[in-house]
Amino acid sequence: MGRTLTRRILESRATGSQWEGSDYFEVEPDLVLGHDATIALIVDQIGEAIERILDPEKLFLVADHFAPPSTVDRANILRRFLDFAKNSDAGEVHLFEGICHQILVESSRCVPGSLIVGADSHTTTAGALGAFACGMGSTDILAVLLTGTTWLRVPPAIRVPFYGRMPEHLRGKDLALRLLGDLGEGGARYKAVEFEDRSDAPGIAFDGRLTLSNMAVECGAKNGIWIPDDRTRQYFHSMGGEWPAEAELYPDDDAEYEQSIAVELDDLEPMIAQPWSPANTVPVSSIEGIEVDQVFIGSCAGGRLEELGDAALLLRGQRIPAFVKVVVTPASTGVYREALRRGWIADLIDAGAVVTNPSCGACGGIDKGLIAAGEVCVSTSNRNFRGRMGDVEGRVYLASGLTAAATALTGRITDPRELLREKTVS
């Protein structure tokens, strides 16, 4: 049987060492992603070994969690990270420019067909470019820094081709939530998910693809990779990337998949995940009317131009109800700058939203937008685990930017379809 794209990439980066009796073999990653929170944990252990870090050029470091820090403890964590970044000769260091996963895909360093590991579970995001990208813990990443290699095995793969045509009201987030509902939180555990856009024009927007790769990890996947196509090529070129001449970009024709989940797009409706699992999904229409205290638009899953644009579209010229907190955190300065240029930030502020600086923000329960006991929040982020975004008695629902904006406008969980129709007609 033929090889999946994931297998092809992993095997192309193998050093030739296989552990006896094990499926694990040694591979050499092309890029190592790290951020302030997880890298700070290993700085002490690196200590004097900093001079022996292999290929610092491959190191891509971003201060995004404590950005800027809001407590003394966090200031100290960030300081450690910055000292390390300075002394390690890292290839790239980004300070307060947004979330590492977004910064990476906005650079030409996220090369299709490459092997990327990162000290964060949402490293899977980079799979949207056709790279193999998976998350690891700090010590695992420390080992990569010290040896230049890591040990992986080839995961069984699930193929997810999309057919039909994206309805106007549908976003990548709805597809991710739909898939999570079908597979469950452990449905792709240890597996590769290989997405393929075979839908009719306009196809699935690149921001939506990033969301799907990002959230592949929520059903346990090791990586969530898109088979590269013209849209990938166009996106990568727009980021200044040079398309790799000889790379692993496609699965073999007879690639072996454990499972295939064909998704017909035409009849799908907006989805929402209820507390306290991203896999606890239902159509938004089935729970409309639940009062909310907050709407959060941000994170590496949902803080891009797609979400900000949808929010601006629905909130422009409107007024958010009193006592509904709307917090918008762009995923990067690139997103922020472009949203400013298009007038979207002004639209959001005028409607009564607060816009924070690009960072992980409220998503990981870090700062600027945590919720209180008993509060309900609709969020474009990727996790609604208990306590993830604030008090353990707060309740978070996950939805697209469009659903989040419709909800911000009414103060209640709202299916965005009717509001969207009104906008398009007028």
Add this chain to the structure above:
Amino acid sequence: MSWIVRGSALLFGDDVNTDLLHPSYFYSLDDKTVRSGFLGAVPGREDEAESTDEPRIVVAGENFGCGSSRETTLRALAMAGVQAVVASSFGRIFFRNACSLGIPAVTCSGANAFADDRDALELDLDGLFLRNRTQGAETRVDAIDPFWSAVVRAGGLILFLRSRGEGR
């Protein structure tokens, strides 16, 4: 020499994520803060945060430790006395984190149906048995993959690399 780990059962269900086990607001460089976040958001288990650091063995259902890669979760578990983790299955990163820190992570179908909370357990990592001394029962556990088994036996990933003469 046999490789046996003992501890009292610390019981969990399915899909218990790392945000429940250790909420992000306990992420810190200060060990005391990290330790105090142990089980910080697990419903009904908040009192465990105050528990004594007696030896424990986690017995859990499917997909244990899914979610965030934050290693502080495992550091908190270790500080709270967790010697080994037995589950029907693990979140991928959690499994690697446990082994990388030298904490045995062993799969065992239906692990959490085999013990009640605080039962006296004995995990035999050579014989591949989990014994429940309180209930006088015994069940098979799966072998850890040989690569990760070597990592755990070395005391974690960094010690493993040193023993191989790499990354010194």
